[in-house]
Amino acid sequence: MIKFWREIIIFVLTTIVLTMVLISHNLVPIAEAQPSRTSTTNRSLLSVAYPNRALSASPAQLPPLPYAYGALAKAIDAETMKLHHDAHHASYVNNLNDALKQYPNLQKRSVESLLLDLNSVPEDIRTKVRNNAGGHLNHTIFWQLMSPQGGGQPSGAIAQQINQTFGSFDAFKKQFNAAGAARFGSGWVWLVRNPQNQLQIVTTANQDNPIMDGFYPILGNDVWEHAYYLKYRNRRPEYLNNWWNVVNWPQVNRRAQPPSQ
Numbered sequence: 723m724i725k726f727w728r729e730i731i732i733f734v735l736t737t738i739v740l741t742m743v744l745i746s747h748n749l750v751p752i753a754e755a756q757p758s759r760t761s762t763t764n765r766s767l768l769s770v771a772y773p774n775r776a777l778s779a780s781p782a783q784l785p786p787l788p789y790a791y792g793a794l795a796k797a798i799d800a801e802t803m804k805l806h807h808d809a810h811h812a813s814y815v816n817n818l819n820d821a822l823k824q825y826p827n828l829q830k831r832s833v834e835s836l837l838l839d840l841n842s843v844p845e846d847i848r849t850k851v852r853n854n855a856g857g858h859l860n861h862t863i864f865w866q867l868m869s870p871q872g873g874g875q876p877s878g879a880i881a882q883q884i885n886q887t888f889g890s891f892d893a894f895k896k897q898f899n900a901a902g903a904a905r906f907g908s909g910w911v912w913l914v915r916n917p918q919n920q921l922q923i924v925t926t927a928n929q930d931n932p933i934m935d936g937f938y939p940i941l942g943n944d945v946w947e948h949a950y951y952l953k954y955r956n957r958r959p960e961y962l963n964n965w966w967n968v969v970n971w972p973q974v975n976r977r978a979q980p981p982s983q
Protein backbone atom coordinates (compact mmCIF):
# COMPACT_ATOMS: atom_id res chain seq x y z
CA MET A 723 0.00 0.00 0.00
CA ILE A 724 2.85 2.38 0.92
CA LYS A 725 4.57 1.52 -2.34
CA PHE A 726 1.36 2.36 -4.25
CA TRP A 727 1.10 5.84 -2.71
CA ARG A 728 4.80 6.48 -3.21
CA GLU A 729 4.42 5.76 -6.94
CA ILE A 730 1.35 8.05 -7.16
CA ILE A 731 3.27 10.91 -5.51
CA ILE A 732 6.29 10.39 -7.78
CA PHE A 733 4.00 10.40 -10.84
CA VAL A 734 2.27 13.64 -9.79
CA LEU A 735 5.55 15.40 -8.99
CA THR A 736 7.08 14.25 -12.27
CA THR A 737 4.05 15.56 -14.20
CA ILE A 738 4.26 18.96 -12.46
CA VAL A 739 8.00 19.31 -13.11
CA LEU A 740 7.63 18.23 -16.74
CA THR A 741 4.78 20.70 -17.34
CA MET A 742 6.81 23.56 -15.83
CA VAL A 743 9.76 22.73 -18.07
CA LEU A 744 7.54 22.66 -21.18
CA ILE A 745 5.90 25.98 -20.31
CA SER A 746 9.29 27.60 -19.69
CA HIS A 747 10.30 26.56 -23.21
CA ASN A 748 7.01 27.79 -24.70
CA LEU A 749 6.10 24.25 -25.70
CA VAL A 750 2.69 24.31 -24.01
CA PRO A 751 0.19 26.84 -25.34
CA ILE A 752 -1.16 29.14 -22.67
CA ALA A 753 -4.20 31.36 -23.19
CA GLU A 754 -3.20 34.53 -25.04
CA ALA A 755 -3.93 37.76 -23.24
CA GLN A 756 -7.00 39.41 -24.68
CA PRO A 757 -6.29 42.88 -26.11
CA SER A 758 -7.39 45.49 -23.63
CA ARG A 759 -10.10 47.96 -24.57
CA THR A 760 -7.43 50.64 -24.61
CA SER A 761 -5.15 48.89 -27.10
CA THR A 762 -8.11 48.05 -29.35
CA THR A 763 -9.19 51.66 -29.34
CA ASN A 764 -5.68 52.83 -30.14
CA ARG A 765 -5.42 50.47 -33.09
CA SER A 766 -8.64 51.85 -34.53
CA LEU A 767 -7.12 55.34 -34.73
CA LEU A 768 -5.46 54.19 -37.96
CA SER A 769 -8.83 54.24 -39.70
CA VAL A 770 -11.14 57.12 -38.82
CA ALA A 771 -12.00 58.89 -42.11
CA TYR A 772 -14.89 56.53 -42.80
CA PRO A 773 -16.60 54.07 -40.43
CA ASN A 774 -14.45 51.21 -41.80
CA ARG A 775 -11.89 52.77 -44.11
CA ALA A 776 -8.79 54.94 -43.83
CA LEU A 777 -8.01 57.92 -46.08
CA SER A 778 -5.59 57.35 -48.95
CA ALA A 779 -2.67 59.68 -49.66
CA SER A 780 -1.70 58.11 -53.01
CA PRO A 781 -2.76 60.62 -54.17
CA ALA A 782 -5.16 62.39 -51.84
CA GLN A 783 -8.46 63.08 -53.60
CA LEU A 784 -11.30 65.49 -52.88
CA PRO A 785 -14.38 63.37 -52.04
CA PRO A 786 -17.60 64.56 -53.69
CA LEU A 787 -20.02 66.40 -51.45
CA PRO A 788 -22.76 63.82 -50.70
CA TYR A 789 -25.59 66.40 -51.23
CA ALA A 790 -26.24 69.66 -53.10
CA TYR A 791 -24.56 72.87 -51.91
CA GLY A 792 -27.90 74.27 -50.75
CA ALA A 793 -29.20 71.08 -49.15
CA LEU A 794 -28.11 72.02 -45.62
CA ALA A 795 -29.83 75.42 -45.63
CA LYS A 796 -31.36 74.64 -42.21
CA ALA A 797 -27.89 75.50 -40.90
CA ILE A 798 -25.43 76.44 -43.67
CA ASP A 799 -26.00 78.48 -46.84
CA ALA A 800 -25.11 77.20 -50.33
CA GLU A 801 -22.33 79.73 -50.98
CA THR A 802 -20.52 78.77 -47.79
CA MET A 803 -20.83 75.07 -48.61
CA LYS A 804 -19.47 75.60 -52.14
CA LEU A 805 -16.48 77.63 -50.98
CA HIS A 806 -15.85 75.34 -48.03
CA HIS A 807 -15.79 72.18 -50.13
CA ASP A 808 -14.58 73.31 -53.56
CA ALA A 809 -11.98 75.83 -52.38
CA HIS A 810 -10.92 75.17 -48.78
CA HIS A 811 -11.07 71.37 -48.71
CA ALA A 812 -9.68 71.19 -52.23
CA SER A 813 -6.68 73.29 -51.22
CA TYR A 814 -5.88 70.95 -48.30
CA VAL A 815 -5.91 68.04 -50.75
CA ASN A 816 -3.71 69.85 -53.29
CA ASN A 817 -1.26 71.06 -50.65
CA LEU A 818 -0.95 67.57 -49.14
CA ASN A 819 -0.17 66.06 -52.56
CA ASP A 820 2.32 68.85 -53.20
CA ALA A 821 4.07 68.17 -49.87
CA LEU A 822 4.30 64.42 -50.53
CA LYS A 823 5.38 64.56 -54.19
CA GLN A 824 9.08 64.25 -53.32
CA TYR A 825 8.41 61.40 -50.88
CA PRO A 826 6.74 58.46 -52.70
CA ASN A 827 7.12 56.23 -49.64
CA LEU A 828 4.95 58.57 -47.59
CA GLN A 829 2.23 58.45 -50.27
CA LYS A 830 1.84 54.74 -49.53
CA ARG A 831 0.74 55.54 -45.99
CA SER A 832 -2.77 56.59 -45.02
CA VAL A 833 -3.53 60.14 -43.94
CA GLU A 834 -4.29 58.82 -40.46
CA SER A 835 -0.93 57.05 -40.29
CA LEU A 836 0.91 60.26 -41.25
CA LEU A 837 -0.86 62.25 -38.54
CA LEU A 838 -0.27 59.57 -35.90
CA ASP A 839 3.48 59.59 -36.52
CA LEU A 840 4.47 63.06 -37.66
CA ASN A 841 7.99 62.54 -36.32
CA SER A 842 8.55 60.08 -39.17
CA VAL A 843 7.69 62.81 -41.70
CA PRO A 844 10.73 64.80 -42.89
CA GLU A 845 11.03 68.09 -41.05
CA ASP A 846 10.93 70.22 -44.21
CA ILE A 847 7.33 69.14 -44.92
CA ARG A 848 6.14 68.23 -41.42
CA THR A 849 4.07 71.35 -40.73
CA LYS A 850 2.59 71.31 -44.22
CA VAL A 851 1.61 67.65 -43.81
CA ARG A 852 0.17 68.28 -40.34
CA ASN A 853 -2.04 71.14 -41.52
CA ASN A 854 -3.15 69.69 -44.83
CA ALA A 855 -3.44 65.99 -43.94
CA GLY A 856 -5.44 67.17 -40.92
CA GLY A 857 -7.58 69.48 -43.05
CA HIS A 858 -8.27 66.71 -45.56
CA LEU A 859 -9.17 64.19 -42.83
CA ASN A 860 -11.31 66.58 -40.79
CA HIS A 861 -13.38 67.76 -43.75
CA THR A 862 -13.81 64.24 -45.15
CA ILE A 863 -15.36 63.27 -41.80
CA PHE A 864 -17.35 66.52 -41.55
CA TRP A 865 -19.32 66.18 -44.84
CA GLN A 866 -20.48 62.70 -43.81
CA LEU A 867 -21.71 63.94 -40.45
CA MET A 868 -24.35 66.18 -42.02
CA SER A 869 -27.45 65.38 -44.04
CA PRO A 870 -30.43 67.27 -45.51
CA GLN A 871 -32.58 64.81 -43.53
CA GLY A 872 -30.52 65.38 -40.40
CA GLY A 873 -31.26 67.05 -37.11
CA GLY A 874 -33.69 66.25 -34.35
CA GLN A 875 -33.03 64.02 -31.39
CA PRO A 876 -30.19 61.49 -31.60
CA SER A 877 -31.17 57.93 -32.40
CA GLY A 878 -29.70 54.48 -31.77
CA ALA A 879 -26.98 53.51 -29.32
CA ILE A 880 -25.32 56.94 -29.33
CA ALA A 881 -28.49 58.50 -27.88
CA GLN A 882 -28.26 56.19 -24.88
CA GLN A 883 -24.50 56.72 -24.49
CA ILE A 884 -24.94 60.50 -24.61
CA ASN A 885 -27.63 60.34 -21.93
CA GLN A 886 -25.48 58.09 -19.74
CA THR A 887 -22.41 60.31 -20.07
CA PHE A 888 -23.84 63.82 -20.09
CA GLY A 889 -27.24 63.37 -18.45
CA SER A 890 -29.34 64.38 -21.46
CA PHE A 891 -29.03 65.41 -25.10
CA ASP A 892 -29.68 69.04 -24.16
CA ALA A 893 -26.93 68.97 -21.53
CA PHE A 894 -24.54 67.43 -24.07
CA LYS A 895 -25.40 70.05 -26.72
CA LYS A 896 -24.86 72.82 -24.21
CA GLN A 897 -21.38 71.51 -23.29
CA PHE A 898 -20.44 70.87 -26.93
CA ASN A 899 -21.57 74.35 -28.05
CA ALA A 900 -19.78 76.00 -25.13
CA ALA A 901 -16.54 74.17 -25.98
CA GLY A 902 -16.87 75.16 -29.65
CA ALA A 903 -17.55 78.78 -28.77
CA ALA A 904 -14.57 78.86 -26.39
CA ARG A 905 -12.09 77.42 -28.93
CA PHE A 906 -9.84 80.43 -29.50
CA GLY A 907 -9.10 81.17 -33.14
CA SER A 908 -9.55 78.40 -35.69
CA GLY A 909 -10.23 74.80 -34.82
CA TRP A 910 -12.76 72.07 -34.23
CA VAL A 911 -15.02 70.78 -31.45
CA TRP A 912 -15.47 67.02 -31.16
CA LEU A 913 -17.30 64.23 -29.43
CA VAL A 914 -14.65 61.53 -29.07
CA ARG A 915 -14.15 58.10 -27.55
CA ASN A 916 -11.21 58.34 -25.17
CA PRO A 917 -8.70 55.56 -24.46
CA GLN A 918 -10.81 54.51 -21.48
CA ASN A 919 -13.69 53.90 -23.94
CA GLN A 920 -15.70 56.82 -22.56
CA LEU A 921 -17.35 59.63 -24.49
CA GLN A 922 -15.69 63.01 -24.07
CA ILE A 923 -15.92 66.51 -25.59
CA VAL A 924 -12.59 67.95 -26.78
CA THR A 925 -11.45 70.74 -29.08
CA THR A 926 -8.46 70.84 -31.43
CA ALA A 927 -6.57 73.83 -32.79
CA ASN A 928 -6.17 74.58 -36.49
CA GLN A 929 -6.58 71.34 -38.47
CA ASP A 930 -5.38 68.91 -35.82
CA ASN A 931 -7.49 65.76 -35.48
CA PRO A 932 -8.29 64.08 -32.13
CA ILE A 933 -6.34 60.94 -33.14
CA MET A 934 -3.21 63.01 -32.50
CA ASP A 935 -4.19 63.04 -28.81
CA GLY A 936 -5.25 59.38 -28.72
CA PHE A 937 -8.99 59.99 -29.19
CA TYR A 938 -11.35 58.42 -31.73
CA PRO A 939 -13.46 61.17 -33.40
CA ILE A 940 -17.18 60.30 -33.48
CA LEU A 941 -18.75 63.70 -34.21
CA GLY A 942 -17.10 67.02 -35.02
CA ASN A 943 -17.99 70.57 -35.98
CA ASP A 944 -15.75 72.98 -37.84
CA VAL A 945 -15.46 76.31 -36.01
CA TRP A 946 -13.11 78.01 -38.48
CA GLU A 947 -14.65 81.29 -39.66
CA HIS A 948 -14.73 79.91 -43.22
CA ALA A 949 -17.41 77.46 -42.00
CA TYR A 950 -19.95 80.11 -40.99
CA TYR A 951 -18.83 83.70 -41.55
CA LEU A 952 -20.80 84.53 -44.73
CA LYS A 953 -24.12 83.80 -43.02
CA TYR A 954 -23.41 84.23 -39.34
CA ARG A 955 -20.62 86.85 -39.39
CA ASN A 956 -19.04 86.76 -35.92
CA ARG A 957 -21.99 84.91 -34.32
CA ARG A 958 -20.27 81.54 -33.88
CA PRO A 959 -22.62 80.45 -31.04
CA GLU A 960 -25.63 80.88 -33.38
CA TYR A 961 -23.93 78.72 -36.02
CA LEU A 962 -23.10 76.08 -33.39
CA ASN A 963 -26.71 76.04 -32.25
CA ASN A 964 -28.21 75.75 -35.76
CA TRP A 965 -25.72 73.08 -36.83
CA TRP A 966 -27.64 70.45 -34.85
CA ASN A 967 -30.46 70.83 -37.45
CA VAL A 968 -28.34 68.93 -40.00
CA VAL A 969 -26.47 66.35 -37.89
CA ASN A 970 -26.66 62.92 -39.52
CA TRP A 971 -27.40 60.68 -36.52
CA PRO A 972 -27.35 57.36 -38.43
CA GLN A 973 -23.81 58.20 -39.55
CA VAL A 974 -22.83 59.25 -36.02
CA ASN A 975 -24.07 55.84 -34.85
CA ARG A 976 -21.96 54.07 -37.47
CA ARG A 977 -18.89 55.96 -36.27
CA ALA A 978 -19.73 55.28 -32.62
CA GLN A 979 -19.73 51.50 -33.04
CA PRO A 980 -17.13 49.81 -30.84
CA PRO A 981 -13.86 49.43 -32.79
CA SER A 982 -13.60 46.24 -34.83
CA GLN A 983 -11.33 43.56 -33.37
Ligand SMILES: [Fe+2]
Nearest residue numbers: 810944946949
Ligand atom coordinates in the same frame (compact mmCIF):
# COMPACT_ATOMS: atom_id res chain seq x y z
FE1 LIG B 1 -13.34 73.97 -42.74
